[in-house]
Amino acid sequence: MSKILFAPGHTACAGCGQSLAARMVIDASGPNTIIANNTGCLEVFSAKFPESAWEVPWIHSLFENAAAVASGVEAALKYLGKKDTINVIAQGGDGGTADIGLQALSGMLERGHDILYVCYDNEAYMNTGIQRSGLTPFDANTTTSPLGKQSSGNIRFKKPMPEIALAHGIPYVATASSGFPQDIQRKVKKAHSIKGPKYIQIHAACPLGWRHATQDAPGVAKLAVETGLYPLIEYENGKLVGVRKISQPKPVEEYLKAQGRFKHLLNNPEELKKIQEIADKNIEKYGLKAASPEVS
Amino acid sequence: MKHFLEGSFAVAEIVKLCKPGVISAYPITPQTHIVEELAQMVADGELDSQFVNVESEHSAASVVLGAVATGVRAYTATSSQGLLYMGEVLFNIAGLRLPVILTCANRAVSAPINIWNDHQDSVSMRDTGWIQLFAEDNQEVVDLHLMAYKLGEDKSMMLPVMVCMDGFILTHGIETVDIPTQEQVDKFLPPYSPLYKLDPANPLTLGPLVDPDAYMETRYAIQETLKDALKLIPQITADFAKIFGRHYNGLIEEYKLKDAERVIVAMGSVCGTIKDVVDELRAKGKKVGLLKITSYRPFPEQEIYEALKNVSKVGVLDRALSLGSYAPLAGEMKAVFFGKKKKPQIISSFVAGLGGRDITKNSIKEIFRLLTTKEKACEFIDLKPELLKEKYE
Numbered sequence: 001m002s003k004i005l006f007a008p009g010h011t012a013c014a015g016c017g018q019s020l021a022a023r024m025v026i027d028a029s030g031p032n033t034i035i036a037n038n039t040g041c042l043e044v045f046s047a048k049f050p051e052s053a054w055e056v057p058w059i060h061s062l063f064e065n066a067a068a069v070a071s072g073v074e075a076a077l078k079y080l081g082k083k084d085t086i087n088v089i090a091q092g093g094d095g096g097t098a099d100i101g102l103q104a105l106s107g108m109l110e111r112g113h114d115i116l117y118v119c120y121d122n123e124a125y126m127n128t129g130i131q132r133s134g135l136t137p138f139d140a141n142t143t144t145s146p147l148g149k150q151s152s153g154n155i156r157f158k159k160p161m162p163e164i165a166l167a168h169g170i171p172y173v174a175t176a177s178s179g180f181p182q183d184i185q186r187k188v189k190k191a192h193s194i195k196g197p198k199y200i201q202i203h204a205a206c207p208l209g210w211r212h213a214t215q216d217a218p219g220v221a222k223l224a225v226e227t228g229l230y231p232l233i234e235y236e237n238g239k240l241v242g243v244r245k246i247s248q249p250k251p252v253e254e255y256l257k258a259q260g261r262f263k264h265l266l267n268n269p270e271e272l273k274k275i276q277e278i279a280d281k282n283i284e285k286y287g288l289k290a291a292s293p294e295v296s
Numbered sequence: 297m298k299h300f301l302e303g304s305f306a307v308a309e310i311v312k313l314c315k316p317g318v319i320s321a322y323p324i325t326p327q328t329h330i331v332e333e334l335a336q337m338v339a340d341g342e343l344d345s346q347f348v349n350v351e352s353e354h355s356a357a358s359v360v361l362g363a364v365a366t367g368v369r370a371y372t373a374t375s376s377q378g379l380l381y382m383g384e385v386l387f388n389i390a391g392l393r394l395p396v397i398l399t400c401a402n403r404a405v406s407a408p409i410n411i412w413n414d415h416q417d418s419v420s421m422r423d424t425g426w427i428q429l430f431a432e433d434n435q436e437v438v439d440l441h442l443m444a445y446k447l448g449e450d451k452s453m454m455l456p457v458m459v460c461m462d463g464f465i466l467t468h469g470i471e472t473v474d475i476p477t478q479e480q481v482d483k484f485l486p487p488y489s490p491l492y493k494l495d496p497a498n499p500l501t502l503g504p505l506v507d508p509d510a511y512m513e514t515r516y517a518i519q520e521t522l523k524d525a526l527k528l529i530p531q532i533t534a535d536f537a538k539i540f541g542r543h544y545n546g547l548i549e550e551y552k553l554k555d556a557e558r559v560i561v562a563m564g565s566v567c568g569t570i571k572d573v574v575d576e577l578r579a580k581g582k583k584v585g586l587l588k589i590t591s592y593r594p595f596p597e598q599e600i601y602e603a604l605k606n607v608s609k610v611g612v613l614d615r616a617l618s619l620g621s622y623a624p625l626a627g628e629m630k631a632v633f634f635g636k637k638k639k640p641q642i643i644s645s646f647v648a649g650l651g652g653r654d655i656t657k658n659s660i661k662e663i664f665r666l667l668t669t670k671e672k673a674c675e676f677i678d679l680k681p682e683l684l685k686e687k688y689e
Contacts, residue, residue: 032496036362044505052501057494059365060503061358061388068355072318072362072370073494075346079317079368086496104358107351 003031003055010053012045015214017178017205017221018120019045022091024181025118025202028188029087031056034077036070038092038101039063041127042120064101066090067108067117074113083114087192091118094135095125097201098159102134109168109197116191116198119161122206130209134159137229138278139271141261142209152264152271157278165199166235172198173235178205179221183232183244194236203230211260223255228279231286245290249283252276298474303434303466304329306473307373307399310438312343313481314445316371316397318363320348320356324378325411326463327401331373353378357385357396364394365502367493369445372396375463376403379417383424389456390425390518392503395448395488396456397441398426402564402615403463404651412652413463415564419592419616419624425518427457427525428593429546430563434471437461439542440590442476443532446485450532452524454490460592462565464652469565476540484539522594529591547596549588550603552578556585558667559604561629562613563589566648566655570613573660584664589625597632605638609667615649623647623674644672653678 005026012019022042026033035058037043043060046053061069070090077083090108092101097119108115124142125131132145136154141147145154165173172194176184184202191198203224205217212220224230225244229252232244252275256262265271283289299306307330311319319338321331337343346363350356353374360370374382379400389396400418404410418428429444431437437459444457461467492500506514526547533546549567552574553559560570567588577584587603587610589596604610614623621627626645633639646663649655659677666672 031499034366034494034496047501047504049504049506049510052504054501055499057496057499058501059362059494060505061361061392062384065354065358065361065385068350068358069362069365071348071350071355072320072359072364073366074362075318075320075348075359076363076366076368076370079344079346079363080366103351104355107355110351111348 005031005055006046007053007055010046011048012041013208013214015205015207015217017217018042018093018122020181021120021178021184021202021204022046024184025089025091025188026056028185029089029192032085033087033089034073035059035089035091036061036066036073038066038096040093040096042091042093044127063096065104066092066096067101067104067115070115071108071111071113074115088115089118090115091120093127094119094121094123095133098134098161106168109165109170109199113197114195116188116200119199119201120204121201122204122209124209126206126209135161139262139265139275141264147264152268161201162199162233166238168197169238170197170199171195171237174200175203175231175233176200177203177221177225177230177232179218179225180232180244187234209261212258216258220255220258223250223258226250227252227255228283228288229255231282231288233286240286243286243288246283246288247290249279249289252279297477298472300470300472302329302468302470303437303461304468305333306434306438306475307441307461308333308337309475310441311371312337313476313478314442314485315369316345317368318346318348318360318370319372320350320359320370321372321374322350322353322356322378324353324375326403326467327373327375327378327399329467330399330401353381354385357382357389360396361385361389361392361394364396365392365494367488367490367495369488370396373399373401375401376405376417379421380405383421386421386424386426386456391514393454394456395454397444397448398456398458399441400458400460401463401467402460410651413465414650414652415460415615416617418458418460421458422593422624425455426593427455427522427591428460429457429590430460430592431466432565432567432588434466434469434473435542436544437466438473438475439536439540439544442481442485443536443546446532447525447528449488450528451491453521453528455518455521455525460564465565480539484536525594526596545590547591548599548603549590551586551588553585553587553603553607555583556607557583558609558611558664559585559587559607560611560613560660560663561587561589561625563592563625564615566613566615569655569657570660573657573664576657577664595628600629600632601636604640605636608641610640610643611646611663611667612643613646613648613663617647626674642669642671644675646672646675646677648677
């Protein structure tokens with residue numbers, strides 16, 4: 001049995017999609033890996049002094065600078081002539097990536113560092129109590145995009161982070177999901193096989209913030225993919241080289257009704273329509289629909 | 297070997313001799329000449345280093361943080377807004393006990409935006425846990441950089457060091473500077489080999505979450521280490537003198553204090569001007585002197601006490617403010633003597649040279665003139681009354 005690199009016994013919530021995804025990422029990366037971690041849930045639940053779940057070298061500095069710290073680690077390894085044998089990962093949550101850490105990430109991508117950046121996207125600032133981030137989906141109910149007489153939740157759409165990463169001209173960009181753990185591992189391995197900056201954004205179910213039962217975490221994450229709301233896509237050198245096909249896209253209600261954060265939408269056909277449109281656009285844009293024998 | 301060169305290039309020369317494996321910086325005046333020169337050295341193959349051009353000072357500080365955590369010596373430089381933008385990372389670097397070396401080309405802080413020299417930037421960062429050393433001239437700038445690496449990387453320290461040099465006055469001033477040989481530097485400064493680093497062969501977790509049960513001890517440890525630095529700095533300057541033949545105290549410098557009745561306390565390049573004025577006034581029989589503070593952090597309280605306990609009138613010259621309170625250095629000088637039996641009759645506080653206003657010999661003479669038995673609190677020197685007439689109403 002290979003060495004456990006992300007040990008059990010950490011303090012993540014039951015059903016946490018981020019802890020599952022983080023384990024997939026480091027297991028696929030192997031022991032010759034150094035991680036720089038932004039502040040956030042993962043940092044808090046995996047490295048509370050005097051304990052640590054990490055069996056690889058791991059550094060946490062600040063909320064927004066993992067990409068820059070990792071850049072320094074990578075530059076140091078290059079100087080030492082060790083970069084070819086050691087993977088460098090920078091990782092953080094959606095707020096640490098798309099909001100406060102976007103500048104440092106953009107710098108890392110633009111400079112061409114040989115680093116894999118992993119964004120665990122649970123779609124809000126869960127660590128501080130479910131506040132809206134730039135990756136919070138449209139109409140989601142969070143503590144800073146609450147429902148009200150004049151509000152049906154978050155008024156903005158998700159910031160298109162994979163496209164922003166892609167626009168830097170980097171060799172590998174992919175999305176993944178905590179509902180599809182093996183796919184995460186495959187993508188991480190592929191990313192490490194490519195030199196240069198890589199970006200993987202993993203949709204990570206959060207029972208606390210999304211408000212669903214802990215045992216439903218894998219199923220809810222899968223539904224996001226199966227409705228077309230979180231397309232699993234893979235770009236190499238700017239070209240779309242893979243998508244996870246959906247044989248029969250499920251209506252978005254199936255995903256929304258499973259979560260407290262969207263509960264208010266179920267009797268609101270107008271809003272439901274807007275969200276179905278998001279899924280339909282994704283399906284069309286990325287060609288997600290599988291050619292199925294039933295459809296002539 | 298002696299060279300006639302700009303201060304910034306002198307810094308680049310000594311940094312090159314210290315062999316940092318990673319250099320990262322973001323452009324800001326008046327620091328830029330330093331890193332431009334280092335970039336050229338890397339481009340010409342004279343310096344084997346990874347030069348990382350970042351998108352901000354926040355990332356520059358983060359890059360050198362990551363590099364030093366990986367066990368590689370690193371260097372960065374900045375000024376003013378850049379240092380403030382690094383502020384969050386500066387605290388973090390010290391807390392992580394990483395001996396990053398940074399040159400602060402001292403510059404005023406906005407608003408109003410002003411590219412010229414004062415000490416507001418580094419003085420505002422005095423509580424970060426960094427050692428702060430202020431240089432008087434470019435020879436001292438060079439020597440302090442070399443000693444900074446030796447000091448910060450000492451296993452009893454493991455703390456970052458900021459070498460402060462006055463923007464333009466020193467960075468762009470051209471002086472004759474003795475640049476040591478590689479052989480001399482190698483003899484003085486061993487390669488960086490920390491006990492702990494990010495290494496897959498020996499995985500460790502750096503920067504965990506620490507709750508009330510242990511946080512205070514981490515801060516106490518830095519406080520205690522900085523006390524130890526007050527003992528280590530003179531040892532390092534003594535070692536330095538053996539190889540390079542230049543003698544520094546490293547904490548303070550006393551200039552004609554023995555029988556002095558009126559003494560100015562100051563930091564940085566203005567000390568050169570003060571020495572000239574002291575010489576002039578001494579020639580006229582006035583008993584005046586200078587106490588130069590080299591180490592602002594740690595603050596050499598005991599050495600200052602010994603140097604000034606028999607002086608009757610002390611004037612503290614600040615090139616920074618703590619708006620709404622005592623000028624920073626003045627407040628600390630008063631604290632040194634509070635409750636002591638032997639102490640100056642008065643400790644007057646003067647503020648001069650903000651935003652690059654020249655501190656001339658006349659400014660210094662004015663301070664000596666104002667050093668009477670009447671204590672001055674935050675007295676601004678060389679103010680222009682004609683600019684203070686407008687009212688907002």
